[in-house]
Amino acid sequence: MKHLNLILVALSISLLFSCYPYDDTYVNELDLTMTLYDQEAEFSNYGKTFAIRDSVILISNYLTDAKIESFYSGGTSAKLRNQVRDKFVEMGYEYIPNDDSRVPDFYLNNIAMKIESTTYYYPGWWYGYPGYYPWYPYWKKKNGSSSSYYYYPGYPGYGGGYSYNTYYGTLYTEMIDMQSLIDADENTPINILWQVFLNGVVSENLSYDPTTVNRGYDEAFDQSPYLNE
Amino acid sequence: MKKILFILIIGFAFIYSANAQSDGYVVNANKNSYSANYPATIWSFDYSMGFAVGDFRDFIDETSFRGFYMDGRGLISEKISIGGAFGWNIYDQDYARATYDFEGGAITGQKWNYFLQMPLFINAHYYFIHHGAVQPRIGLSTGGYYTEYEVQMGSFSLVDRSWRFGLTPEVELYFPFGMSGWGLNIRGRYNIIFYDNNNIDALQNITLDVGFSLAM
Numbered sequence: 001m002k003h004l005n006l007i008l009v010a011l012s013i014s015l016l017f018s019c020y021p022y023d024d025t026y027v028n029e030l031d032l033t034m035t036l037y038d039q040e041a042e043f044s045n046y047g048k049t050f051a052i053r054d055s056v057i058l059i060s061n062y063l064t065d066a067k068i069e070s071f072y073s074g075g076t077s078a079k080l081r082n083q084v085r086d087k088f089v090e091m092g093y094e095y096i097p098n099d100d101s102r103v104p105d106f107y108l109n110n111i112a113m114k115i116e117s118t119t120y121y122y123p124g125w126w127y128g129y130p131g132y133y134p135w136y137p138y139w140k141k142k143n144g145s146s147s148s149y150y151y152y153p154g155y156p157g158y159g160g161g162y163s164y165n166t167y168y169g170t171l172y173t174e175m176i177d178m179q180s181l182i183d184a185d186e187n188t189p190i191n192i193l194w195q196v197f198l199n200g201v202v203s204e205n206l207s208y209d210p211t212t213v214n215r216g217y218d219e220a221f222d223q224s225p226y227l228n229e
Numbered sequence: 230m231k232k233i234l235f236i237l238i239i240g241f242a243f244i245y246s247a248n249a250q251s252d253g254y255v256v257n258a259n260k261n262s263y264s265a266n267y268p269a270t271i272w273s274f275d276y277s278m279g280f281a282v283g284d285f286r287d288f289i290d291e292t293s294f295r296g297f298y299m300d301g302r303g304l305i306s307e308k309i310s311i312g313g314a315f316g317w318n319i320y321d322q323d324y325a326r327a328t329y330d331f332e333g334g335a336i337t338g339q340k341w342n343y344f345l346q347m348p349l350f351i352n353a354h355y356y357f358i359h360h361g362a363v364q365p366r367i368g369l370s371t372g373g374y375y376t377e378y379e380v381q382m383g384s385f386s387l388v389d390r391s392w393r394f395g396l397t398p399e400v401e402l403y404f405p406f407g408m409s410g411w412g413l414n415i416r417g418r419y420n421i422i423f424y425d426n427n428n429i430d431a432l433q434n435i436t437l438d439v440g441f442s443l444a445m
Contacts, residue, residue: 029326029339032383036334168384199383223328223335 031200031212033219037226038193041177044229046193049094051178052108056080062116062167063206071112071206083210084110084173087217092228106193107178113170114202169202171213194227196220267307267359268444273300273414275440279318279346282433288322289342295319298416298438302354314350314370318436319343338382345377346422346434348395363402370397374422376432393432395422403442414442 056077058068071077088108089095096104173196180191198216202208221227277296281289296319302312324340354368371394378389397420405412416438424432 030383032336032338032385034334034336039333166384201384219328219337223330223337 027201028212031216032197033216033223034197034199035220035223036195036197037224038191041191041193043193043226046177047105048092049096049102049104050088050106050108050175051096051098051100051104052081052085052088053110054081054098056110056112058112058114060114060116063114067206074206076206076208079210080112080171080208080213081110083213084108084217087214087221091221103182104178107176107181109174109176111172111174112208113168113172114206115168115170116204117166117168165204167202167204169200169208171198171208171216172196194224267304267356268410269304271300271302271304271310271312271442271444273298273416273438273440273442275299275316275414275416275438277316277318277436277438279320280435280437281320282435283431284429285344285432285434288427288429289320289344291320291322293318293320296436296438298436298440300352302352304356307359308356310354310356312352312354314348314352316438317345317347318434319345320434336382341379341381343377343379343381345375346420346432347375348397348420349373349375350397352397352399354401363404366401366403368399368401370399370418371395374420374424376422376424378427378429389427391424391426393422393424395420397421405444410444412442412444413439415439 055072058071058077060068063071085095085108093106096102174192175194175196177191177193180188184190196217198213198220200212275298277298279293279296281291281293296317298314298316300312300314302310304310321341321343324342326337326339328335328337329340348370350370350372352368352370354366357365374393374395376389376391376393380387397418399416399418401414401416403412403414418436418438420432420434420436422432424430
């Protein structure tokens with residue numbers, strides 16, 4: 001009887017611990033493509049020519065100045081900029097070089113953002129649960145981030161916890177009405193007609209995946225049939 | 230919310246105190262003749278599965294296989310017990326990469342819907358019989374449900390956490406393991422959570438619990 005009780009108690013307790021919520025998610029499943037457009041714009045009134053800024057603006061909260069400089073000198077900026085240019089050409093737009101005398105219909109500006117974010121968790125069933133804000137990064141086990149041991153004195157009973165450094169990348173493209181850019185002054189803002197956000201978990205270094213960017217732009221154009229009106 | 234918690238804590242304390250006082254008398258009296266009498270307390274530990282019903286199915290229609298439920302009761306007469314229970318059920322569903330339009334734009338990505346319900350109950354049960362190979366019971370639980378509603382796309386989540394009042398009628402079958410005091414229990418619960426948010430009105434689901442009970 002004693003053994004039976006022990007076995008049943010063990011089984012009962014094992015039920016309690018068998019149900020913890022863990023999810024496995026792969027990095028590319030976190031990729032997002034979002035577009036926003038000017039709802040007052042008449043896209044059919046615009047032609048199909050565009051110019052593009054000669055480099056990509058890089059914003060980061062962890063890259064050193066030397067690293068940022070290497071983004072340009074190493075050719076990553078040019079490669080990214082040319083890929084965006086080529087996607088627009090592929091979609092039927094005509095590229096106008098910046099030194100051309102013709103005035104294009106649109107001007108494209110690209111900004112790459114690389115953000116490092118650290119979060120802490122502790123062994124227990126609440127791991128993986130979201131935080132206290134309506135929109136909050138949801139950390140998953142396989143999010144391509146590095147981890148390191150971390151001790152948090154507020155939870156001495158658990159003997160410590162772990163931290164994640166996760167790197168998020170966003171490639172942002174804005175399609176600006178070229179005439180508004182020419183006419184812009186203190187009282188006349190530029191008119192951004194279309195915005196593309198490609199967001200995902202990325203590596204710590206400056207490399208990027210051209211396939212992901214390619215898919216992102218395909219999805220962005222699919223989302224935006226009004227561009228071809 | 231604090232009031233509900235306070236009432237629940239007082240309720241649990243009262244039940245515990247009542248059982249503690251009666252344990253010596255009832256357990257000793259029934260130790261060797263349990264089948265002819267009835268236990269003073271019953272504890273259950275169950276694995277719990279969940280099935281969405283109604284509006285909730287529009288959010289998640291997949292069966293939940295992640296759940297737990299524990300229940301402690303004290304019999305105040307041969308037929309009636311009062312007690313408390315605690316547990317959780319986790320529902321989630323993955324949606325393949327798709328595009329969702331909204332005013333002024335669109336977003337493409339993989340989506341995950343997630344819902345956690347964690348009831349903290351007081352309950353009452355009616356016992357038809359206390360002997361035999363199968364012992365049916367019916368009950369009603371009520372109290373607070375801690376709920377977490379979440380929609381995740383990419384690295385971002387929309388989260389809504391709240392406590393809600395709920396009612397849960399239930400049916401239970403108990404299969405005793407001889408005179409050991411232990412037994413297998415199977416319980417069906419119909420959970421009605423007064424949840425009127427996120428396009429879900431009166432969140433409903435059925436939970437099926439399978440586990441062990443210890444009658445003392």
